[in-house]
Amino acid sequence: MKYFLIFMGLILTSCSNSLTEEEKEKYTQKGTEITQATYKELSSNLMTQMKLGGPKQAIPFCHTEAMSITNSMEEKFNVTVKRTSDRIRNTNNLAADRELQIVTQYEKAIQNKSDLKPIVEKNTNGNVQFYAPIIIDAKCLVCHGKLGEELTVETDSLIKTLYPKDMAIGYKNGDVRGIWSIEFKNN
Ligand code: HEC
Numbered sequence: 001m002k003y004f005l006i007f008m009g010l011i012l013t014s015c016s017n018s019l020t021e022e023e024k025e026k027y028t029q030k031g032t033e034i035t036q037a038t039y040k041e042l043s044s045n046l047m048t049q050m051k052l053g054g055p056k057q058a059i060p061f062c063h064t065e066a067m068s069i070t071n072s073m074e075e076k077f078n079v080t081v082k083r084t085s086d087r088i089r090n091t092n093n094l095a096a097d098r099e100l101q102i103v104t105q106y107e108k109a110i111q112n113k114s115d116l117k118p119i120v121e122k123n124t125n126g127n128v129q130f131y132a133p134i135i136i137d138a139k140c141l142v143c144h145g146k147l148g149e150e151l152t153v154e155t156d157s158l159i160k161t162l163y164p165k166d167m168a169i170g171y172k173n174g175d176v177r178g179i180w181s182i183e184f185k186n187n
Helices: 002-017 021-077 097-111 138-144 153-162
Strands: 079-084 119-122 128-135 176-184
Touching: 021 079, 021 119, 021 128, 021 138, 021 153, 021 176, 079 097, 097 128, 097 176, 138 153
Parallel strands: none
Antiparallel strands: 079 176, 119 128, 128 176
């Protein structure tokens, strides 16, 4: 009887808190599709603005348009799309505790040269949540790089007028800039 109860307890906890391997695979695929589509949308818009007028044009564009671009992806896929970091620029993107843990986890994985795989789990709302790393590449550095190097003092002061609490500078190529955090709404 004792073992039976332990067994039932295990089954119940595994049903309520964790996902089956099949579900994990399904949401990893969906999450990857959504983050890739959003990344493509954000970066192609950003690059167009950079070509048109450099950081002076692209920064105010991100300031007003980044949210509406992610919002349109939320509607399209019926999810919540968040980009967050341990060093945020936009205070609307503040990380929750679990998100901070995951950023740290990816930073450690980079140090250990291990793979940065997406993470899928149930969140405290009982919904499925997908996380994946956002990595810095060369085209990010004009706005997130080292001050006085790729990031000019002029660009930095423009950023600081829009985001006085900006912490998102000093990165180098290959660094973890932050994470995608996608919440699925009953699908
Ligand atoms: C032209 C300047 C510019 C470039 C280039 C740029 N960003 Fe940003 N980034 C911003 C601005 C402005 C914000 C704040 C507005 C927003 O929410 O997107 C931001 C916000 C972010 C955020 C949201 C988290 C936060 O700190 O608020 C992430 C993640 C991010 N950038 C990653 C990147 C990555 C990765 C690249 C390169 C592929 C990149 N950025 C290139 C200007 C830039």
